[in-house]
Amino acid sequence: MKLLIVMQHINFFRNLDTVVREFDARGHETVMLHGTRLDDPGTKARVAAKKQKMVFMGRGIGVAEEGLASLTTGYRPEPEEAHQQRLRTGRLVMNRGIYLRKGHPSPERTAEKGGLSPRMIQYTKSPLVRAVLRRPLALRAWRRIEAANRPSASVTSVLRDIQPDVVLVSPTVWPKKPIEADYIHAARKLGIPTVGYLNSWDNLTSKGTVHVLPDVFVVWNEALASEAEELHSIPRSIIRVTGAPHLDHFFESEPSLSRAQLCHQLGCPDDRPYIVYLCSSRTLIQDETHVVTRLADALARQHPERAPMIVIRPHPVNPGPWENYDHPGTTVFPKHGDQADTPESWQEYFNQLSGASCFVGLNTTAFLEAAVTDRPCLTIVSDEFFDQQGRTGHFRHLLAADFLEVSADVAQVATRVGRVVDGVDEKAAWRRRFVQEFLRPRGVETSAKSVVADTIEALVPEARASVAPQDVQPDEPVVLAAREGS
Template identity: 30%
Template sequence: MKILFALHFPGYFRFFDTTIRKLAERGHHVMLAFDSPEKQAEGAAALAGATGAIETVEGPPARGDAWDDVAQAVRGGIDYARYLDPYFADAPYLRDRMRKVLPPVFAGLGRFTTAGPAMASTLVRWFSTLEDAIPPSEAVDGYLRGLAPDLLVVSPLVMSRLRQVDLVKSARNLGIPSALCVASWDHLTTKGLMRVQPDCVVVWNEAQKREAVDLHGAQLDRITITGAQPFDRWFDREPSLSRRDFCQQVGLPADRPFLLFTGSSRSISAPTAEQQFVRQWVESLRGSSSSTVQQLSALIRPHPYNAGHWAEVDFSGVSNVSIYPRGDLNPLTPKARADYFDSLYHAVGVVGINTSAMIEAAVIGRPVHTVLAHEFVDTQMGTRHFQHLLPENGGFLKVASNLQEHLAHLEETLEHPERNRAALARFVSTFVRPNGLDRACMPQLVELLEQQVGRAPVVEPVSSLRR
């Protein structure tokens, strides 16, 4: 069968590369289309050497009709309206980000920062009714007719400037089944709304299932949990280098344990703030009253898309601190992924602000720490996905309110590493592989997508939020 993957940009291959490879290996013709093909174009490296019928096709066209401006305005408006709900009252960063892209016709909404549940719900329903009135695009209909896919897969769907809503509408109009595959742990809570509901909504776990229903109005009978397939690659894996060889490679002494600081994306951790925080963090380690903590080495691994500010940073005045790697940061190729895994595997613990590397560390069984720094208040506790990592929500994160408390947590981790294991295992079994720790997630996703072919699309209601 022919499957069209409509993705935001090539960087999404880090979420779906193994799924695409497996579908092609099973004899399916996989077509890849992007709204922004030039963004993170290096993501294509994740599919290097793939076999089978995989081709990149031209991305979906703009509507180019009288409804185009209306659609953009309605979709931008509903994305801001969702953040007026009291659920997001403590998320000013997310709300402010949506305010910046509010269409001029609805700029007045930006004066409001929150609303009562009834008013917020009414606004969303009103925008959803407008969305229902927007017909399928003739241009997008023609695009899909030309490609003739048996199945449309979209991700992330929850961004107003993408053309994926129109793709889903046209797919339904042409009798092509559609599926949304949620790509990341934050996509249902930090971006916009679905606006339309595909025939199948694929989520990682029960938490995302609740988010899809409660925040996006998804119907329960269309949701399937397959687990977090991007993390399959970190299970049952062995390091490519011994600890001694790895420490030699990164420039740290092999006779001391090291902590790994994993950087966050630019939207979470502003470059200057992150750099200043890490310097304070390293200084606190060296000033610890615990000799065990004081002698820890520190390996700083910048985020691949927030690394420029680390290029010239020099820690030569501080012993046993290394920034690595300086290049080839993105773990897309087998070699880069092996190197990234080794960084996590050989670390005695991981420290970060708010990043999916924390989940990857949990999969590998490494304790993970954070500090609720004032400069990151909006992008830590002010984001809903960060809440999944907290112990009170079934998470594993050792959260400190300041660096002094953080040092005490580190000392406890070093002295009693077994105390972290139960929380790590519980989180991985519920958030990453909820269908069984011994069941890889990617094969479940592939099987589910294959089952969608031939199913008649659901015609009504068009909008996932109209109730």
């Protein structure tokens, strides 16, 4: 069986790493196309420059390709036709309009430019246009327009050359260049089963919408399934709940260093506990040094004899604020930031988190990874950070799960840290329930990668032949007959 994965960017490989390795273990072949053109001199220079600040740039996919004979990677061509460019403009408008939908947690995102021209931005500000865009009917009508257009000849040619059995597009929701729809549309016209895939838990509330429905849409959990259905009009019958495959690394890891070795690596003493401050994306908050400084000072005041060290883990794409940071009671690791995207970097990340007494942060995906290590997670919810928390759709999942220990200010966080170090873990039951429901809803002992692989395998012609007609709804995409010779 041959799986084609189409990604927006080379670094998105980390979200599919475990799935690719599972496919290899099952004897399947994977072709992975990404949108980072490494054969272009200009792009090579930009990638080299980015590697100075992002050491992980392209690392994960390179390591996997070296170790997996079943994996082939390359550039993902973009549609060349003029009508595809016009469709792209329409997609950007629909991406903007999705935030107007009733119940969307981030309506202020309609103010974002999103790649639109000034003229189109003004157009979408019209009260009449906004009234139309907020209705579910607008998205259904747009999907019919997409379906009525002929598929991209250049994308169709790529698919014919590769001849995959299944096409998986990741992410299926993306605001900048929503060409994922072109690959899904072309694949469906060729009778190739398609899989929609989310890179992260925030995609459905912050990255636009789904323009062409795939045959199967993969989400982590029931909460995201509800978002897909209610905000994006994705039929529940094509949604598959699998868990978060990339976190299989954490579920399957054990500490690989002694306490002394770990503390030496992190740059902190091994005779007292440490906590990890998990930094947020720069799109949420560009500089958190003032928060950490205040926290370190509060810990020193409240616990002068036993204040734990703060180990700061910079956000992978925002290490800048920490390059010259130096304050008593703190250390930074990794110094230049890192993104877990190889078995080795995932292990290093797991070691760092599993040795901590607890975690502190504002709004970060790292809270999900931290929860897997089963340590208390602390945050500050206040007016100071309302834009970073209250205006984001995904943070509400953390609050709804009620596993975060919430404080109103840094002083309260320092008090809670002292209680945690003394062994108090008041949110343990809620945290474990969150892990089970949000990250591994098919069972804590069931790997998400295996569920995703099963879902993909079920789409091959032999499996599809047994699907009962009543399982297909009128408004859903219908997988066409198997290609000749497949």
